[in-house]
Amino acid sequence: AQSVTQLDSQVPVFEEAPVELRCNYSSSVSVYLFWYVQYPNQGLQLLLKYLSGSTLVKGINGFEAEFNKSQTSFHLRKPSVHISDTAEYFCAVSDLAGGFKTIFGAGTRLFVKA
Amino acid sequence: KAGVTQTPRYLIKTRGQQVTLSCSPISGHRSVSWYQQTPGQGLQFLFEYFSETQRNKGNFPGRFSGRQFSNSRSEMNVSTLELGDSALYLCASSFAGGRISTDTQYFGPGTRLTVL
Numbered sequence: 001a002q003s004v005t006q007l008d009s010q011v012p013v014f015e016e017a018p019v020e021l022r023c024n025y026s027s028s029v030s031v032y033l034f035w036y037v038q039y040p041n042q043g044l045q046l047l048l049k050y051l052s053g054s055t056l057v058k059g060i061n062g063f064e065a066e067f068n069k070s071q072t073s074f075h076l077r078k079p080s081v082h083i084s085d086t087a088e089y090f091c092a093v094s095d096l097a098g099g100f101k102t103i104f105g106a107g108t109r110l111f112v113k114a
Numbered sequence: 115k116a117g118v119t120q121t122p123r124y125l126i127k128t129r130g131q132q133v134t135l136s137c138s139p140i141s142g143h144r145s146v147s148w149y150q151q152t153p154g155q156g157l158q159f160l161f162e163y164f165s166e167t168q169r170n171k172g173n174f175p176g177r178f179s180g181r182q183f184s185n186s187r188s189e190m191n192v193s194t195l196e197l198g199d200s201a202l203y204l205c206a207s208s209f210a211g212g213r214i215s216t217d218t219q220y221f222g223p224g225t226r227l228t229v230l
Binding site for chain 1: 147149157159162169170172204206218222
């Protein structure tokens with residue numbers, strides 16, 4: 001069965017510092033992997049997705065993620081964060097075995113301090 | 115192109131009542147999925163509708179139901195409300211429900227349901 005583990009519930013970081021939000025998944029077959037961002041009182045917005053091909057995926061707002069099949073990880077990174085990046089970030093997985101329903105991790109609250 | 119819209123945005127109900135939430139997908143999208151978001155359980159998949167048929171279902175009791183109309187608009191119904199049903203209900207639309215590589219889910223802003 002699919003599952004997603006986001007290893008950190010909260011990540012505080014200073015503005016302009018780099019950040020990594022960690023995500024591990026379990027799935028028995030080829031997967032689609034996603035990172036979404038949710039700002040307060042809003043729905044989710046797709047940051048990036050991995051379907052196949054290059055393991056380094058670039059997304060919007062300067063974010064990127066690296067797919068590591070051997071470690072079943074899909075960590076999200078940004079080299080320099082801004083105050084406006086403060087939000088909740090969700091890692092998600094879907095696959096054929098699960099009927100392509102999207103399974104989300106518990107979320108990581110990124111808090112960027114001035 | 116207009117985004118995914120959900121109505122109402124906020125709703126207050128009492129235990130035992132029923133509620134209907136509405137979701138209008140992006141024009142041309144045939145798949146609508148519903149999710150429940152709570153602080154304790156996070157984001158959980160409720161069900162997906164595609165071309166008026168339920169194509170996938172999460173692990174929720176039968177009190178949670180939905181339907182999709184021929185124009186792809188979807189409604190979700192919760193009967194006999196419980197306190198634990200208080201949540202943000204999100205819907206997402208896509209062309210094919212994520213089954214093709216170019217497909218992307220777009221989320222609405224959600225309906226905040228409070229059960230007293």
